[in-house]
Amino acid sequence: MRAVSLALATSLILGAAIPAHAADTRIPDQAMKTAEQLRETALEGDLGYRITESLTTEIGPRLAGSEADARAVQWAVAKFEELGYDRVWTEPVTFPKWVRRSENARVVGPNAQPLSLTALGGSPGGHVEAEVVRFADLDALEAAPAGSLDGKIAFVDYRMERARDGSGYGPGSRVRSRGPSAAIRAGAAGFLMRSAGTDSHRNPHTGITRFDEGLDPVPSAALSVPDADQLGRLLAMGKPVRVSMVLDCGWDGEATSHNVIGEITGSSKPGEVVLIGGHLDSWDLGTGAVDDAAGVGITMAAGKLIGDLPQAPARSIRVVAFANEEQGLYGGKAYAEKYADQVRAHQIAAESDFGAGRIYAISTGAPEYAQGAVRQMAEVMAPLGIEYAGDAGGPGPDISPFAARGLAWARLAQDGTDYFDLHHTPDDTLDKVDPEAVAQNVAAYSVFAYLAASAEGDFGSTPKPQE
Structure with a gap:
């Protein structure tokens, strides 16, 4: 060289x-x-x-x-x-540090069963047990009146489309980034979404979310695609469905990592x-x-x-x-x-x-x-x-x-x-x-x-x- x-x-x-x-x-x-x-x-x-x-x-x-x-x-x-x-060198990059420790969820009541989910990056920890309200997409949730979800869990059941160029990810990722804040504005105590993904396995998709300034964040998570299907079927039966979700995660100060650069x-x-x-x-x-x-x-x-x-x-x-x-x-x-x-x-x-x-x-x-x-x-x-x-x-x-x-x-x-x-x-x-x-x-x-x-x-x- x-x-x-x-x-x-x-x-x-x-x-x-x-x-x-x-x-x-x-x-x-x-x-x-x-x-x-x-x-x-x-x-x-x-x-x-x-x-x-x-x-x-x-x-x-x-x-x-x-x-x-x-x-x-x-x-x-x-x-x-x-x-x-x-030539090889590093350049420092400082940012807020988010940590995940554990997470679990289940349907409670007469149809009790576990759910496969993962906390969204940026979510706070907490335990929420509440009735679930389903929304077909982000627009429907954003149209929910203030107070209409008091004490409930908002569930956005939007199905992402498969595409070679990944164009289906835009609408799916917007549910993740904007959904929690929309849920909070409607009074929700928690947020669930169908994962922004195109698989059919019990593998939930994580990813970063954001909370609008002035809102108190609530536990927010993504269900695997089959678990979102399961929750949707339970809700379609026409009876109230309660879910308990426990997230142990949250922000933990700042961290510094580095861009690593190599040059010819x-x-x-x-x-x-x-x-x-x-x-x-x-x-x-x-x-x-x-x-x-x-x-x-x-x-x-x-x-x-x-x-x-x-x-x-x-x-x-x-x-x-x-x-x-x-x-x-x-x-x-x-x-x-x-x-x-x-x-x-x-x-x-x-x-x-x-x-x-x-x-x-x-x-x-x-x-x-x-x-x-x-x-x-x-x-x-x-x-x-x-x-x-x-x-x-x-x-x-x-x-x-x-x-x-x-x-x-x-x-x-x-x-x-x-x-x-x-x-x-x-x-x-x-x-x-x-x-x-x-x-x-x-x-x-x-x-x-x-x-x-x-x-x-x-x-x-x-x-x-x-x-």
């Missing part, structure tokens, strides 16, 4: 002055040939899968602020160094950066394999393969393992804040945080003068089953705060048809990860990062005024 001179490191830290756009961005022929070789090397290897296996096996679940989260930071530093990155130094423009990455934390129910150890493994492996080339691309490749994405994009926000004056130095970014399914399309928010270069990337990716998709989609979660400041983004769209069967559940484990699909992802990210770093011209990163 190449040595990094003090001058190059200083240039990288400060960021080079990036010239204004003068002509269409294009990728040189030689870079295209090298990218083809990178693609084949990635397909023949299993590095991305082995990194994913290492993180999920050696660390396991990585709830932000936990002891395991701290070990994950140490693991990431060591892994970047083991892979031979030119550019050969001629080290102060210009192409950023790829995923998030290091996970929820605590499974081992965070598809969310998001796979993203960390894919992008770490892509950077490593580029670093192994005899000649580095012109620009630096920066791989970021972001802290605490799950509870509010804390790592992504901290990164955007720290590098707010280096928007132009960040040429373009792409994040892997949608599981381990195969990539089927590449798109970008880059201006028209750079779209030809993205079409060139798609040309090299075509043998992987990847097509050019214009400006479809948007930036990944952790890069979205920086994209809001003007960072150019790319989206390597993964097949998420089955992603929400596993998302935030105990079933998010390594056995669900396909090594061949991970290798295809590594190939795509290697091609993207290398060609973006080799391009002649820019991808439109321009600072945006902030309110």
Whole structure:
């Protein structure tokens, strides 16, 4: 691996002055040939899968602020160094710490039986036993008059739709984020929801929720899909149904974790950066394999393969393992804040945080003068089953705060048809990860990062005024 001179490191830290756009961005022929070789090397290897296996096996679940989260930071530093990155460092990220200790629920009365549920992140602890009132969707709950749910448990029975692009998650996740507050405004003592998921197993899906300012939070949880079905059938019998739920969880001060960053130094423009990455934390129910150890493994492996080339691309490749994405994009926000004056130095970014399914399309928010270069990337990716998709989609979660400041983004769209069967559940484990699909992802990210770093011209990163 190449040595990094003090001058190059200083240039990288400060960021080079990036010239204004003068002509269409294009990728040189030689870079295209090298990218083809990178693609084949990635397909023949299993590095991305082995990194994913290492993180999920050696660390396991990585709830932000936990002891395991701290070990994950140490693991990431060591892994970047083991892979031979030119430069490895950490940046602190501080946030409120939420803990889960135990949880259980059951129907009480003549139809007594247990229910499989999990507390939503951010929920307070407590014991609530009350009659359940069902709502078909979030709109119905939000329309409930104040006081109409006094002392009762609101149950939103919205069924999330399956989609390759994950578009069904928006309405499902809004139930989780807005439902508890709507329940409180109607007077509810507790909140239950059908999990935001597409599986049919007794694996409830957790995820962060929020309580509107001025409201007193109430215990809030998600039922597994079969248990939501069961509760719905009981309520359809037309008799009152009482549920007891006991949650031992809640906020516990503050914690500090770290964004972990590895970099391959550019050969001629080290102060210009192409950023790829995923998030290091996970929820605590499974081992965070598809969310998001796979993203960390894919992008770490892509950077490593580029670093192994005899000649580095012109620009630096920066791989970021972001802290605490799950509870509010804390790592992504901290990164955007720290590098707010280096928007132009960040040429373009792409994040892997949608599981381990195969990539089927590449798109970008880059201006028209750079779209030809993205079409060139798609040309090299075509043998992987990847097509050019214009400006479809948007930036990944952790890069979205920086994209809001003007960072150019790319989206390597993964097949998420089955992603929400596993998302935030105990079933998010390594056995669900396909090594061949991970290798295809590594190939795509290697091609993207290398060609973006080799391009002649820019991808439109321009600072945006902030309110």
